[in-house]
Amino acid sequence: MGSVNVTPMIQQYLSIKERHRDSILFYRMGDFYEMFFEDAITAAPVLEIALTSRNKNDPDPIPMCGVPVKAAESYIGKLIEKGFKVAVCEQTEDPAASKGLVKREVVRIVTPGMIVDNELLEKDSNNYVLSLFHANKVIGFSYADISTGTFRLSESSDIRAVTDELLRIAPSELVLPESSRNDELLLSAVSMLSGAARTFVPDSEFEYSGAYRRLTEHFRTRSLDGFGCGGFSSGVSAAGALLAYVNETQKQQATHLTGLEVYSVENFLMMDAVTCRNLELVENLRGGGKRGTLLGVLDACITSMGSRLLKRWLLYPLLSIDEINRRLDAVGEAKDGISTRKNVRKRLKSVYDLER
Structure with missing residues (x-):
């Protein structure tokens, strides 16, 4: 760090960053999440935000950038899309009641496989x-x-x-x-x-x-x-x-x-990746979208839960005769029970994504 003036706040930042070296650290400061040093240099162009510096008059000013807390999820999403991990560090006590440096700790780590924001x-x-x-x-x-x-x-x-x-x-x-x-x-x-x-x-x-x-x-x-x-x-x-x-x-x-x-x-019926792709079961050959695929034709599901389940069923064809007949019986019952089917579909329109 050369001759960087290590204030108590920067010392705290570096201590937390040391435990999360493989992540971009979103360090909460009031209404913003700040990033410093290499994290700032890496994140600023990805997030398309200004790269500034802390203590500009110092011989070695600290690179920094920040995003508003209220808009943080969208910025986190951009980093995740590029394959980065984000460690979210929050203030764990009221700054107004703190006599010294506000306590902070990482409350969650967002990775490509650890997303919960819909x-x-x-x-x-x-x-x-x-x-x-x-x-x-x-x-x-x-x-x-x-x-x-x-x-x-x-x-x-x-x-x-x-x-x-x-x-x-x-x-x-x-x-x-x-x-x-x-x-x-x-x-x-x-x-x-x-x-x-x-x-x-x-x-x-x-x-x-x-x-x-x-x-x-x-x-x-x-x-x-x-x-x-x-x-x-x-x-x-x-x-x-x-x-x-x-x-x-x-x-x-x-x-x-x-x-x-x-x-x-x-x-389940084993289908290799080439077969799934050529049959265009869930992704088309043109751009990988759903349009024109078997899933696109069959998916009249009211809820996202139903669409996800249908996608899984198409990718995992059954082999058991008993299981196949059980599913066919359920399909037949839904097909023949027109009134019940319409009533169920009507009620499902008011159901949100309960799984999520």
Whole structure:
């Protein structure tokens, strides 16, 4: 920092920044979030705001920029779109009642997979954060949408099946063990997810016994048998690490993750990414939009929840005859019950996105 005059406030900023070196730090000062030093130099052009400096008369003025608190979410969204993480640091005491430096602490970390603001989310699509763990030639993976409470896990020894599944899930962010930087099999599985942000966490977060305990404590159960986790040790490791990451970024327990869905990719019709793309199931070949796709034709859902569920059903065709007939029976009942169907659709118009 050269000869920068380190005031108590800057000292506090640097102390907090040291614990969040991989994030742009939004440091609350009154009605603004300020950014300093390299964060300011990095963020200013992305946010299209002026880069100024603090203590301009000093030999080494501190670069800075800021955004209004009231408009912060839109600016955070711009940074997230570019792949940055944002640590939001709030004043944790009333400045008027403080005798000295106002206490501050990071209250949440926003990452591409950790978005809860509806304005930053696509209403008809899920925003997944996904973790992977590789052990004994088996890749376990777990993913969650913290805006809806969806939490799933699976695993497979078939690298191609895992790769195709990851492409179907299309996560916004990957959570990987530090050791995976040299794991060719794991890196191969995620190689096609070039647009997903990557976060590396300590390998200890994936340790099975710790991950298992973390999940049972979260769900307040003695075991995970009720979720069908038997035989999914790599998946459990991935899920436990993912839960730790969610809790850490949100700075609180993820109590809205109330269940864990365990599934096997072999229970659904396997379609690779090329097949899904060429069939234009959910994205068209022209620009990746919904128009002209099978989803675009079929989606007459009243709610965003329905649209997201329909999208998942199209990407995961059933194989079980019983499940197929059960769904067909439900469709037939809705088709034949014209009056009931119209009444349900009318009532759904007043229902908001309850999942979010």
